[in-house]
Amino acid sequence: MRKFKVAYFGASCDEESENKKFHEKLDLDYPLLSDPQRDVAKAFGVVSGDSGYPARWTFFIDAEGKIAHIDKAVNVGSHGADCAAKLKELGVAAAGE
16 A cells, blocks of 8 residues: 555635635535636536536546546545545555554
8 A cells, every 4th residue: 555645625616705604614624625717627527518517526636646536426425435445446545554
């Protein structure tokens, strides 16, 4: 297993003020980035069609900055465990390993 720290954050197409309220309401322990113009979401292919609404995808980006995996079927109820399993599959050591 490779040992390095994993950085994670959320990204949303909502305005910064809305994301701040959401962040505080849930007491998140990670940053929540705002992309209200949808520039980054479009660049990553998350926004498509005329609706302009982003899909809920998770990108796993390796230490070299390359996309190692995209989860396009996010289940909010099991997403933490799903991410941990995918990181293990990608060869990232868990804390304490």
